Amino acid sequence: MNEFDYLGEGEVYLDSACQSLRPKCVIDAINQYYTEHNSCGERVKYKWGVETDEKVEEARELVLKYLDMKPKKYTVSFTLNTTYGINLILSQLKADAFKKVMTSEIEHNSPFLSTMAFSERTGLPREVMKRNEDGSIEASAYDFSDAVVVINCASNFDGRKLLNIKEVVKAIHKAGGIIIIDAAQAMAHSSEIVRGIEADAICFSAHKLYAPSLGVIVWRDELMGKMTNGFVGGGMVDDVEKDSYLLSAESKEHRYTRFEAGLQAWGEIVGLGAALKWLMKVPKAEWKKLENNYTELYEFLASSSKVHLVNREPNATMSFYVDGLDSHMLGNALSRENIMARTGYFCAHYYLDHVCKYPPLVRFSLGLHNRPEDIEKVKKVMGKII
Amino acid sequence: MVCIAAFIILAIVGVFVAVAAIFKPKIWKSYTKALKKAWGCLWKKVRLQKCETGFKEDVKNSLLSRVMLKHPKWVKPLSIIIEILSIIIVVVVVWAILTAIKSLLALWALGSCNVTKPSACSLGAEICSIDESEPTNVFEATGRWFTEWGEIFEAFPDKFRTYKAEDYDFNYITINPNEVEGLPTAVDIFDPGCSVCMASYVKQKKAGFFDDYNVRLVPFAIQDAEGNYKFKNSEIIVRYMFASEQIRSGLSLEIIDHIFTGENSEGISYQTKFNEDYTAEEAAKKIESWLKKAGAKDEEIKEIREMINYPEITDKMSQNREIVENQLRVKGIPTMIYDGGKHTGLWEKS
Ligand SMILES: Cc1ncc(COP(=O)(O)O)c(C=O)c1O
Numbered sequence: 095m096n097e098f099d100y101l102g103e104g105e106v107y108l109d110s111a112c113q114s115l116r117p118k119c120v121i122d123a124i125n126q127y128y129t130e131h132n133s134c135g136e137r138v139k140y141k142w143g144v145e146t147d148e149k150v151e152e153a154r155e156l157v158l159k160y161l162d163m164k165p166k167k168y169t170v171s172f173t174l175n176t177t178y179g180i181n182l183i184l185s186q187l188k189a190d191a192f193k194k195v196m197t198s199e200i201e202h203n204s205p206f207l208s209t210m211a212f213s214e215r216t217g218l219p220r221e222v223m224k225r226n227e228d229g230s231i232e233a234s235a236y237d238f239s240d241a242v243v244v245i246n247c248a249s250n251f252d253g254r255k256l257l258n259i260k261e262v263v264k265a266i267h268k269a270g271g272i273i274i275i276d277a278a279q280a281m282a283h284s285s286e287i288v289r290g291i292e293a294d295a296i297c298f299s300a301h302k303l304y305a306p307s308l309g310v311i312v313w314r315d316e317l318m319g320k321m322t323n324g325f326v327g328g329g330m331v332d333d334v335e336k337d338s339y340l341l342s343a344e345s346k347e348h349r350y351t352r353f354e355a356g357l358q359a360w361g362e363i364v365g366l367g368a369a370l371k372w373l374m375k376v377p378k379a380e381w382k383k384l385e386n387n388y389t390e391l392y393e394f395l396a397s398s399s400k401v402h403l404v405n406r407e408p409n410a411t412m413s414f415y416v417d418g419l420d421s422h423m424l425g426n427a428l429s430r431e432n433i434m435a436r437t438g439y440f441c442a443h444y445y446l447d448h449v450c451k452y453p454p455l456v457r458f459s460l461g462l463h464n465r466p467e468d469i470e471k472v473k474k475v476m477g478k479i480i
Numbered sequence: 481m482v483c484i485a486a487f488i489i490l491a492i493v494g495v496f497v498a499v500a501a502i503f504k505p506k507i508w509k510s511y512t513k514a515l516k517k518a519w520g521c522l523w524k525k526v527r528l529q530k531c532e533t534g535f536k537e538d539v540k541n542s543l544l545s546r547v548m549l550k551h552p553k554w555v556k557p558l559s560i561i562i563e564i565l566s567i568i569i570v571v572v573v574v575w576a577i578l579t580a581i582k583s584l585l586a587l588w589a590l591g592s593c594n595v596t597k598p599s600a601c602s603l604g605a606e607i608c609s610i611d612e613s614e615p616t617n618v619f620e621a622t623g624r625w626f627t628e629w630g631e632i633f634e635a636f637p638d639k640f641r642t643y644k645a646e647d648y649d650f651n652y653i654t655i656n657p658n659e660v661e662g663l664p665t666a667v668d669i670f671d672p673g674c675s676v677c678m679a680s681y682v683k684q685k686k687a688g689f690f691d692d693y694n695v696r697l698v699p700f701a702i703q704d705a706e707g708n709y710k711f712k713n714s715e716i717i718v719r720y721m722f723a724s725e726q727i728r729s730g731l732s733l734e735i736i737d738h739i740f741t742g743e744n745s746e747g748i749s750y751q752t753k754f755n756e757d758y759t760a761e762e763a764a765k766k767i768e769s770w771l772k773k774a775g776a777k778d779e780e781i782k783e784i785r786e787m788i789n790y791p792e793i794t795d796k797m798s799q800n801r802e803i804v805e806n807q808l809r810v811k812g813i814p815t816m817i818y819d820g821g822k823h824t825g826l827w828e829k830s
Contacts, residue, residue, distance in 0.1 A: 418556060419548075422537060426545035479552050 673711020
């Protein structure tokens with residue numbers, strides 16, 4: 095894809111689950127912000143600032159459009175990353191509005207630890223739900239009454255999805271609970287799983303979405319009433335008295351400020367807008383190519399008796415270990431051949447290490463930038479090693 | 481030997497690091513980074529926490545990942561070899577560091593870097609060492625390694641205390657037959673066969689040490705753990721000294737003065753003759769001839785000859801040995817006690 099033609103020959107980047115490569119149009123948009131309209135967003139009136147504001151507003155709209163969510167009900171706020179998003183919400187939720195906090199066993203440390211911290215802060219019990227092998231949750235097996243549920247809709251080690259997400263969200267809402275969805279892994283390649291889902295909040299990282307490093311919180315307006323003010327500052331108020339302030343977020347127009355204390359990463363937000371525009375126009379053939387690439391690699395790995403895949407089915411993200419080979423060493427060897435892949439437990443220690451008792455793993459996570467030659471090369475190098 | 485090996489190993493590591501630090505600051509930086517990481521990982525492991533990749537894994541990965549691409553089959557055996565090597569390196573380095581520390585502590589506390597065999601320590605003062613028996617097998621050696629630490633720590637307080645010559649109940653010989661009042665007392669433990677003792681004696685005599693102090697000479701025949709004498713005729717000399725002193729005060733000084741300062745007609749010092757040449761009988765004869773010259777009558781010499789085998793003399797010698805080895809924990813002689821301190825090694829005028 096010529097948006098990634100800056101990639102050198104033989105350079106194979108397989109860590110999109112951590113951070114995608116950025117298409118040139120995104121890099122250009124950021125450059126343009128820095129060189130043509132560098133300015134503080136949402137508070138200045140001069141020309142450059144107006145341009146920035148337009149692009150930031152457009153980015154918020156694009157997020158909702160991409161997720162197929164209604165602007166009337168939802169607000170888009172920016173932060174640092176998924177982890178910050180989840181923590182910003184959890185750390186400000188009123189303890190007395192809930193009875194427990196729930197998460198699932200396959201989570202990234204981002205929800206896994208923040209729910210622990212929430213439980214410690216509020217004294218509410220924490221429950222870790224099981225996930226079926228296909229990623230779904232036995233909704234009827236759990237009591238969601240007044241629960242704060244924080245779960246992913248796509249895993250970061252094998253891409254398994256929360257297949258019955260609609261059922262789960264419904265069950266939670268019916269029981270008076272709220273659900274925060276960690277969509278970090280879903281947004282780039284499986285966004286269909288969260289599109290239009292009426293979650294109370296969806297957190298994701300723009301950097302896993304071909305966009306610059308940025309966190310996004312898409313949240314339902316009702317959440318306002320369930321929060322105390324725990325992280326406040328510049329850019330958030332309409333009025334301030336000696337001992338009180340009036341949050342701008344009280345009005346729908348500026349609701350996004352509720353999570354945006356201080357100046358934001360305007361250039362990155364502009365870049366996100368560009369990434370979403372590009373992503374929404376990626377031709378079908380490119381998606382097909384991605385699917386072919388990961389399917390081919392998956393099948394290659396699955397065909398070796400020495401390779402143990404965590405995945406049950408092909409996905410752009412796949413994790414595995416090889417009998418008798420240390421994964422970190424394997425990662426190191428691949429790197430010598432210009433193949434960039436992650437090794438270890440990918441911040442899902444609890445599940446991969448303690449529940450499944452896997453040795454450290456290797457993760458290949460593909461993206462739209464990958465070329466068929468990349469797959470050929472990986473197969474060749476891996477074939478030599480295993 | 482052991483402590484030298486330890487120092488050599490540490491020196492090699494030290495030089496390596498220093499050279500890296502000077503010529504390749506970048507390498508030095510990555511070494512310190514690696515070291516910090518290794519330390520962090522070790523600290524976690526000590527507390528039974530997890531450490532995903534430590535220093536060893538990093539090194540192993542970077543070495544073997546090359547091999548993995550060219551000769552995947554070699555990875556496993558090489559990995560095992562690296563594991564074994566890393567254990568050996570850790571053990572050797574830890575051992576080297578501990579041994580070096582121990583040697584330095586021993587040198588400071590006991591005056592010799594080798595606790596069991598002071599003669600093996602080239603770093604200590606020049607002495608005639610009082611060696612213990614050396615361990616004969618690994619278990620003994622390991623046990624000894626630990627007891628030596630105990631000995632070193634036990635000796636620590638000695639470094640900070642004052643010694644008084646009068647506090648030790650030695651069987652001694654006075655240089656000034658009637659101790660001069662007002663002069664400080666000094667104890668001088670020596671072995672007639674020990675060349676350092678001889679050199680000290682000569683220096684002390686020349687410098688007037690014997691006039692400035694009431695010196696109590698403690699003749700001491702160094703023995704090893706099995707009871708063998710370090711210098712073959714020292715026992716007989718010491719016995720003669722104690723016996724003759726009982727006949728007439730000052731008589732024994734003639735013996736030691738001859739041995740330490742005299743030489744035969746060929747210009748060979750008597751100490752050398754006694755140590756290397758004379759049989760016990762010849763030694764006795766020589767001593768008796770000196771006694772005669774000093775005015776001892778034939779009956780007196782005969783009496784002395786009988787007395788040397790009295791249990792009383794043997795007792796005196798073993799009492800002295802007890803004080804030297806167990807109370808003073810002296811690792812070598814000459815050892816002198818004067819001016820509140822204990823001084824081991826060649827005497828130097830202060
Ligand atoms: C499923 C999932 N959740 C959360 C995160 C945390 O993302 P970030 O590090 O951008 O906060 C990741 C990152 O890998 C992830 O894969």
